Amino acid sequence: MIALTSTPIDVASALNYLQSSQAGAVDLFLGVVRDNTQNRPVDRLEYEAYDKMALSEIQKIVDSAHHRWTLLGCVVIHRTGTLLIGEMAVLIGVATAHRADAFDACRYIIDTIKQTVPIWKKEIFTDGEVWVNAHP
Amino acid sequence: MIALTSTPIDVASALNYLQSSQAGAVDLFLGVVRDNTQNRPVDRLEYEAYDKMALSEIQKIVDSAHHRWTLLGCVVIHRTGTLLIGEMAVLIGVATAHRADAFDACRYIIDTIKQTVPIWKKEIFTDGEVWVNAHP
């Protein structure tokens, strides 16, 4: 399951989707909005996506993970819009027979999402704002 | 939070416990009962613990993880008793500022639990049963 959503991510339904009688391991990674970036206090984040391409780039990453590991299930959900401190920005969930594959695949997916998927994050501080990674 | 429990593990309350305004990453590992071991069909598992020592050995592992990484929160919950296919045997949850620490600490904790914590698992097949790791 791959989705972009402007409403809060539901962990329970993601876990439900990952249920498999062959699964011995589930690794779930949650990216969360934290209250600071390099000690500068963050007020909120705004996520923007090129939806169609973001979904197809995530699909490529998931396909590549399926190619590298034997995955029994895989969920990627990314929030868009305004997110407050403590809110979940992204959920990656992977179910496998054995735990090493779950950890490796989950980590690969989040690392690669951060490199290739057209989603942009603006950090809004109390005294300004910045598009992350945009400036030299 | 460290716990042994004979009732189903509640993911939502574990996540709730891991909430921290400084957390940017949460890694959650779930060990689940799968329907086979080396292609032999499993009917159910029975977990037994030397409770007092299991809790103190888990505490040592969590302390050591806190020593190696900066953890904002850590949850370890292990089931005991009879578990059916698809049930969660163990939950490890780690909250950190950055994701690499969450993955590394979570993996370290589950790997070490499997090596040192006095908990024993009996696999019950349709045609027999075996204490895992007990025989040469």
Add this chain to the structure above:
Amino acid sequence: MNSSANVLLFGIARDLTGQSSVLVPLAPDTRVSDLLTTIHKQYPALLGIQSLLVAVNGEYAEADQPLTPQDEIALIPPVSGG
């Protein structure tokens, strides 16, 4: 024949131009690198972005990829999802 392409802008590119898309003249045989040159002339502020890739029909495009007026074209500033 003079045609043009509607180029989608996101994130900092949208903020710097104040527009979510811009019309760019598209001469015959225009390639991705030509489009970038044209856009940078039209909107010099975009030169302040660390890197700017181009997506054509939802796929990252190479600099020498030819463009047609039917293509969906987007500028991709450095991504920062997750």
Add this chain to the structure above:
Amino acid sequence: MNSSANVLLFGIARDLTGQSSVLVPLAPDTRVSDLLTTIHKQYPALLGIQSLLVAVNGEYAEADQPLTPQDEIALIPPVSGG
């Protein structure tokens, strides 16, 4: 003075002896290795376990650790949690 220790058994050790604890004579100066020797004589079936550690008061004990009747002693077969 003849004393004895109540040794807790778990997992396969409990299954092989049919008991969740066994009383083992504890002569003065008995060490962990002596206890294991005594138990293995009393319950030879336990020799079939891949490895058998001893915990004293909830901590893994070395072979030369001395035992007293006040200690909580447990046999620890290979663990398999998680």
